[in-house]
Amino acid sequence: MSHQESQPNLADYEQEYGSFEWDQLYAEADWSAPDELNIAHETVDRHAAATPERTALQYVGADGEEETVTFADLAAESNRFANVLDDLVDRGDRVFSYMPRVPEHYAALIGTLKTGAVWGSVNERFGPDGIAYRLDDCDAKVVVTTTGNRDTVAEAMEQIPSVEQVIVVDDAEGAARDGDLDYHEALADAADEFETVRTSGEDDALLYYTSGTTGPAKGVLHKHRWVAGVAATQQFAVDLRPGEDLYWSTGDLGWLTGPINTLGAWFWGTPLFTYEDEFDPEAWAKLLDDYPITVLFSVPTAYRMLREHESVLGGVDLDLRHALSIGEPLSAGVVEWGEETLGVTIHDTYGQTETGNMVINNYPSMELKPGSMGRPLPGVEAAVVDPETGEVLEPGETGEIAERGDYPCFFAGYWEKPDKTADCFVDGPDGEWYLSGDLGHVDEDGYFWFEGRADDVIISSGYRIGPFEVESALGEHPSVAEGAVVPKPDRQRGTIVKAYVRLVEGTEGTDDLKEDIKEHVRNELAAHEYPREIEFVDELPKTVTGKIRRTELRDRTEDPTAD
Template sequence: MAWTIMPTVEEYERARETFAWDLPDEYNPAVDFLRKHEDTSRTALRYETPDDGLETYSFDDLDDRSDRLAAALADLGVEAGDRVGVVVPQKPQNPLTHLANWKLGAVSVPLTVLFGRDALQYRLEDSEAKAVVVDPSVRETVDEIRGECPALEAVIELGDGDSVAGDASAFDDLLAGYEPGIDVYDSTPETPTAIMYTSGSTGPPKGVRHSHALWLGRAAAAYNYFDQGLAEGEATLWTPADWAWGAALGGTLFAAWHHGCTIVGWPRDGFDPDAVYGLMERHEVTEAFMPPTALRMLTGVDDPEDRYDLSLETFASAGEPLTSEVVDWVESTFDDVAINEFYGQTELNLVVGNSETWFDTRPGSMGKPFPGYEVAVLDPETHDRLETGEVGELAVKPGDRRVFFDGYHGLPEKTASKRTENGWFLTDDLVERDADGYLWFVSRADDVILTSGYRVGPMEVEDAILTHEAVEQVGVVGVPDDTRGEAIKAFVKPATDEYDPDALRDEIRELVRDRLAEYEYPQHVAFVETLPTTTTGKIRRRSLRDRETTGE
């Protein structure tokens, strides 16, 4: 049961030539992450509680607790193939729920506690979730939307019987009420594992269906962008990113456990750079996945290596292009700390990146294709391959189809449009490849906004703003921002000439925060008399982005 599919190879070209996906015939990620290691009594999770307490969990502890939770879920009616929502921040109950799901053959639906009412309702209803495990911070919202989610039969809230009211089950009581020893569901790499939601520029968010092979693909990628530093029992990983995000969940948390390493959980509101350095010092973090926004905030602390006793070996980053200033800062501030950007999609795994083990990082570059993937730059219209130096759409072929998504939930036509007749998976991202094989991000073929590492679909934000009675029309775009990479800007045409701009601006921001997510509210709101439209009445977002001013 080795299932470690990325060998140590020092030369990049040799790794590309010799690597082949070798997925097992039988595979359950719960068994992979918890039971295959030589010493399962080692620490798998170090969890700093919100009140600064510390809890540690071995692989055995997690195995025991996820067994108990699986038995409880089964008694609540969850069966193989059923979907179970997970709305929990960086707390042990988050991965425990995923592990319990897979032990039953159930399908996880990772969701963030940052979602507001509409965003959460849509995803739970669309996925037809039968049960949901929730943090107390979102329990009230779940109660509000429960009637709009007809498939939802069970709500499980973190806490015990003294803190959990109403008809929800108490997570702690469920664990205490059952024994370990459940028979793990017989599964393969093709067994459904999760539905992850992604946003596009048109239409509602899409549910991306994955099978268990996803986790092996992400673990292999993590081994590369963490510079082959995930030795069993030696590395400690941490990320500030929400564990609902695929790169944090599969590319950090579960990648750590696949390789037998330790993960740190630290649920916090906001990002305090000094506190982050303190955390990495306390836990001797060696590998950190840091979205570019987080890295930019870390630059505000002077002389971190002198002030903190750090064990860092690698910063890995994704979600938006890294600027050369951030790369230069890492190289000039730290001794022997690599900075590796990587690229992936919810649908297509993590397929391109930098690894200083193999080649020098070029600031601003996406890197080169990871072993196991073929990459091409295609003409967006004809899908013909383009020459070096030409801008086209990034397309990818996996060495094993199973490490990519199975399809969009309930959207067969959109699933088909993601793949060309020649088997290329399309990304909707425009790139250029240089003579040395490095890929350079140019722009997005769609209008997705990359803000603070999150992909935000402008239509979802527009739909929320349009619910305000004082708004007649709105267009939402991303604008350059030194901290976030992109900030969200809304161009709003008011319904009447009589309105208070400051009051309406505040109401719009609060409306989006409440209905969608904290990171989706517009930092900039401009009021306009007209909006540019196509002949069919659609907002021309490109024209909005071309406007010179980004102020309010």
């Protein structure tokens, strides 16, 4: 039976959602009881014992270097790291990484969890101030990095009194500092056996920081029970088939999406593919041609760029059977492009650092409505609620997307910020809800539809306009690579919709083209939603995760002289 013909893991959404229990997942996975649970054991060591030669990680470096890491290899390497780390930290201490997608990064993650320490990571796109803030906020004790990143870490450490040790992986791009531990030298002298600390599902495991685009970043704490939730997502939404798939999740361990897909895949014993370098359409096309990658998980920006440069996919022999996206809603046009060019439907998923996982998804067995977020993960109760009263709204009514339940991925709280944690919850008539800060609505079929962040909605002439619909319509114009819309003050209407548009390469930005784009959006949507003003730009400002920084665009719109 081919991949395309085989039945999805979630064959009947309604039946599974109505009957799902978390104890059922534990039984199916034959894993330890939640009262004695360690993520490292569940994702690596039990597979190293049962199927030691199975591939855990297929690595391709920026220079084309290849390395295949088995579960036995990963267990032994992480044991060595744990033995080194065990002399440096106590249970519950924070260990952070700042490094690329290299095999040592994954071994450090698993090894840290084996010691009972708490793992966190900072994406390489952050500079010294971003590193310093996060490590200082949680009193991190150890940092794992590369020689190429060592100068940046050193600059950050001038502001951090808590860090006692830096462990450095030599990548031939920089130099270690006095007092650093050389990763490979230290591990060469360490034993390859280690007794994993007996943690419970309620012990601290992961500390990841929000991106902090609307205020200081907050540390989001997750427990070892977190792994049960990501296992469910990888089973139902990612639809992993152990023994069949090679799974390329393009996310970095510097964001929680990285551990979600890495550890979720390993929970089921599925090999993970990773590429060290940043996104490049031609390089990605070659990787998809050279390796039997069956499941691809990436972000809308990457899919949009592949679509813009789809000629690189000409002649590529794809093994894909499933593709997913997270970060921002996918437009219908990108979904259609995926079906025509990649041969698969790109399934949108939705989650936050606080929810620890993707909690609303489109599933392979379910009818897909392009542009929709999908439906809740089995085991998660989701609704659109009034953020003031917690009352569940009727289908079609706009409110705040909210979740609740005994879902093991829900965060344990913001690091040492109980007031901020409490602000995320509202007591409703039928119980408490976690408020996402995202606006949306549910349709008559139970599908969720994203309308934007609460502070992104545009009110013009009394109409509420969500940016996503307008931006999706912009993106379907043949001359538009991507666009973003924000409110612009207007004496008559209060505000109007202003669009910042990046054109397809080689397109001339003329006044006639602006009018044509306006007309296109007006025809796609409604007369009150089209952008009354368009500005062509070379690039759109984005967060380090690739999301459009509408806050910056709003500031620029209100003050045209602002940088």
